[in-house]
Amino acid sequence: MNSDTPTQQFDVSIVGGGMVGAAIALALSQAGLTVALIEKQAPIDFKADSVPDLRVSSINLASEAWLTKLGAWQLLQTMRLCPYQRLQAFEHPASIVTFNAADVNSSHLGHIVENNLLQLALWQQFNTKVSRCCPASVAAFSQTEDSALLTLDSGEQLTSKLVVAADGGNSQLRQLAGIGTNGWQYQKACLVALVNTPYPQQDVTWQQFTPTGPKAFLPLPGQQASIVWYDDAPRVKQLAALAPAQLSVELLKVFPEQLGKVEVVNSSWFPLARMDANRYFAGRVVLAGDAAHTINPLAGQGVNLGFADAKLLTKLIIGAHQQQRDIGNEELLKTYQRKRKPANLLMMSTMDGFYQLFGNDITPLRKLRQLALTIASRSGALKKLVTHYAVGTK
Numbered sequence: 001m002n003s004d005t006p007t008q009q010f011d012v013s014i015v016g017g018g019m020v021g022a023a024i025a026l027a028l029s030q031a032g033l034t035v036a037l038i039e040k041q042a043p044i045d046f047k048a049d050s051v052p053d054l055r056v057s058s059i060n061l062a063s064e065a066w067l068t069k070l071g072a073w074q075l076l077q078t079m080r081l082c083p084y085q086r087l088q089a090f091e092h093p094a095s096i097v098t099f100n101a102a103d104v105n106s107s108h109l110g111h112i113v114e115n116n117l118l119q120l121a122l123w124q125q126f127n128t129k130v131s132r133c134c135p136a137s138v139a140a141f142s143q144t145e146d147s148a149l150l151t152l153d154s155g156e157q158l159t160s161k162l163v164v165a166a167d168g169g170n171s172q173l174r175q176l177a178g179i180g181t182n183g184w185q186y187q188k189a190c191l192v193a194l195v196n197t198p199y200p201q202q203d204v205t206w207q208q209f210t211p212t213g214p215k216a217f218l219p220l221p222g223q224q225a226s227i228v229w230y231d232d233a234p235r236v237k238q239l240a241a242l243a244p245a246q247l248s249v250e251l252l253k254v255f256p257e258q259l260g261k262v263e264v265v266n267s268s269w270f271p272l273a274r275m276d277a278n279r280y281f282a283g284r285v286v287l288a289g290d291a292a293h294t295i296n297p298l299a300g301q302g303v304n305l306g307f308a309d310a311k312l313l314t315k316l317i318i319g320a321h322q323q324q325r326d327i328g329n330e331e332l333l334k335t336y337q338r339k340r341k342p343a344n345l346l347m348m349s350t351m352d353g354f355y356q357l358f359g360n361d362i363t364p365l366r367k368l369r370q371l372a373l374t375i376a377s378r379s380g381a382l383k384k385l386v387t388h389y390a391v392g393t394k
């Protein structure tokens, strides 16, 4: 510890300024709370001619509504994003189930956005109540009954009433706070590739289920798209090592014809893990987003769950602040955990059930999934319900 460095005081310190941490910082600062945001790496500036970020997310209507309230969505719209009106699921291209925006009386079902740009739009909305500590990371953490103390790698010290851990799936702060996790690494991994397509901008995102894993298409602005290829981890690593031209050839062999003759621009691969923190808080540390849970990305729900955490947590903190109550009190944090943990677990388990049902070739399961897709395509009410869940309005 550097004895010359004065300790700075904040209402809330947030470790991790990714999409979830930045949204929490923005919401709290807009309500007048002082916030320290500790982030390893700032988002890079937007250039209209830059190659899109490989990490993209499907943002549902519920997240969009909250981000609009925060003012970040409007900024993102001046950068780059791609709306979609239809969501398709199928095993064989002859039997496609389509979910439409009209089913939920909306002009669109969601948007595909680049993670880096959404993070940037949030950062660009920060007011003077947000003190950015960046690049920085945490060297030590301790807490008493009344406050929490963070020592940064620079030696700087920050005290606050509450520390939010939004530092992702491998959260260092979760470990420093002594919160354990449950979960496992899936045997599958996924390859993500940015591709040029021969078609004009598309309004559909689709997913084909195959025994080796799903193949997904996510539209991007103009004639570009992101494709996701789930397969056994060794196969995915092998594919990710290929040059773009070779990967294009492999892709065209296994993706359905409707993809068109795409050309790979670049690619990367991601391991797939399910993780659920045993509890969402310990003393004055509270977890949000991937620091609390990571989910199979199959249905594009990860950051949408993170925004739902962020929305509730900030609402509770702002409420306590306005009533001049302790913003790190146990009752508040228990309410947050009681409401968010079961909702996140339900989504994680539903996705795992889906993954089991559609990701193998066992005959009874094959029959069951054919039945599921047939029912989904014929029942208007069921389709509407599934669509509501997909867009986050249920």
Ligand SMILES: Cc1cc2nc3c(=O)[nH]c(=O)nc-3n(C[C@H](O)[C@H](O)[C@H](O)COP(=O)(O)OP(=O)(O)OC[C@H]3O[C@@H](n4cnc5c(N)ncnc54)[C@H](O)[C@@H]3O)c2cc1C
Pocket: 015, 016, 017, 018, 019, 020, 021, 038, 039, 040, 041, 056, 057, 058, 059, 115, 136, 137, 138, 166, 167, 168, 169, 172, 173, 190, 192, 270, 288, 289, 290, 291, 297, 299, 300, 301, 302, 303, 304, 305, 306
């Ligand atoms: C292949 C793939 C596809 C996906 N697709 C979708 C999708 O379509 N829709 C969807 O909703 N979700 C999707 N997800 C999930 C989504 O990416 C995550 O849920 C989301 O990124 C979580 O956001 P976060 O802010 O909680 O964490 P992160 O995005 O992991 O951000 C954590 C931040 O903390 C910083 N940080 C980490 N450690 C420290 C430290 N010690 N000190 C300071 N800073 C630190 C990092 O630099 C980073 O900025 C996908 C995930 C994968 C792998």
